[in-house]
Amino acid sequence: MHVWKKIVAPQRADFWTAQLLTAGGIAPERLVTVQPAGGSPFGWNPAAGFVENVAGSRVRLEVYCERASEARRLVRAFGGQTRALRPGEWERWLASSAIDRPLAIGRRLLVSNQPEELARLRADNAPSGRAVLCIPAAMAFGTGEHATTAMCLRLLDAIARERRRGTWDLLDLGTGSGILALAALHLGARSAHGLDSDPHAVRTARENARLNGLAPRRVRFSRADLLRDWQPDRTWPVITANLFSDLLIRLLPKVIAPALADDGYLILSGVLASQADEVLAAVADAGLTLRETKRRGRWRAFRLRR
Numbered sequence: 635m636h637v638w639k640k641i642v643a644p645q646r647a648d649f650w651t652a653q654l655l656t657a658g659g660i661a662p663e664r665l666v667t668v669q670p671a672g673g674s675p676f677g678w679n680p681a682a683g684f685v686e687n688v689a690g691s692r693v694r695l696e697v698y699c700e701r702a703s704e705a706r707r708l709v710r711a712f713g714g715q716t717r718a719l720r721p722g723e724w725e726r727w728l729a730s731s732a733i734d735r736p737l738a739i740g741r742r743l744l745v746s747n748q749p750e751e752l753a754r755l756r757a758d759n760a761p762s763g764r765a766v767l768c769i770p771a772a773m774a775f776g777t778g779e780h781a782t783t784a785m786c787l788r789l790l791d792a793i794a795r796e797r798r799r800g801t802w803d804l805l806d807l808g809t810g811s812g813i814l815a816l817a818a819l820h821l822g823a824r825s826a827h828g829l830d831s832d833p834h835a836v837r838t839a840r841e842n843a844r845l846n847g848l849a850p851r852r853v854r855f856s857r858a859d860l861l862r863d864w865q866p867d868r869t870w871p872v873i874t875a876n877l878f879s880d881l882l883i884r885l886l887p888k889v890i891a892p893a894l895a896d897d898g899y900l901i902l903s904g905v906l907a908s909q910a911d912e913v914l915a916a917v918a919d920a921g922l923t924l925r926e927t928k929r930r931g932r933w934r935a936f937r938l939r940r
């Protein structure tokens with residue numbers, strides 16, 4: 635593997651993040667922001683990708699690339715430098731990213747990334763009726779502790795509490811590790827369908843469904859590029875889309891809004907504060923109404939209705 639890196643001023647970090655995700659076509663889980671000298675990442679989780687804290691005089695943006703050619707393409711397009719990862723470096727970062735304690739989502743869900751703890755956590759939480767979902771750290775976005783995912787999980791929990799168990803289905807656009815689709819099943823969805831353009835994410839999401847013993851008839855993960863080869867053939871009462879702003883704006887009129895049922899709820903996340911107004915303008919154009927905004931660091935998530 636190779637890493638591309640570029641040092642930028644903290645106030646330009648959002649701009650470069652957006653450039654890499656849109657013009658660069660970089661999958662978000664491959665992009666991280668770290669402190670330059672010393673290299674200690676703040677709040678960084680490789681599986682989660684982004685960090686929120688960009689305090690200090692300089693920050694370093696890094697993109698993890700499977701091939702040297704991809705890293706060189708980034709240098710040509712955005713400047714910066716590239717180097718080969720040392721043996722074991724990526725694995726060590728993955729290991730150091732493990733969450734020490736499970737993440738509590740409301741009173742009904744715990745998210746752990748320790749498969750070996752799953753049986754014990756389930757036994758410990760059985761009396762309270764709290765479900766336990768295990769999403770091991772892997773190179774697909776979404777272990778739960780990243781702000782954009784955590785906000786989606788909390789909004790999903792709130793929506794699920796308003797709906798009768800087993801009466802609603804979820805569509806998860808940009809499913810990554812499958813965390814939102816799998817969480818929805820625990821929170822009361824009858825079924826969930828997750829879509830992602832990255833084949834590795836789709837494989838990981840399927841493995842996570844098996845690990846958590848969630849029946850294939852209730853959850854489906856498919857590979858699809860939402861910009862190119864997917865159109866809804868039905869509507870869903872609940873949709874989650876933790877993507878980046880540019881993609882959300884492009885998908886809202888043609889994919890997201892047509893897929894939402896008349897009385898449906900939509901959760902949008904992955905929106906940088908500096909891009910929130912643009913996303914909300916696209917939301918209004920698509921005939922949707924803002925019901926709730928969640929804020930974590932420089933990230934925003936929205937709960938919307940038609």
Ligand SMILES: C[S@@+](CC[C@H](N)C(=O)[O-])C[C@H]1O[C@@H](n2cnc3c(N)ncnc32)[C@H](O)[C@@H]1O
Nearest residue numbers: 775776783808809810830831832859860861876
């Ligand atoms: C920020 S991650 C969200 C993962 C997970 N849903 C969560 O909330 O943690 C966004 C995901 O969208 C996928 N993605 C990006 N562009 C896409 C596209 N055009 N079509 C489908 N999926 C896409 C990425 O591969 C990535 O797994």
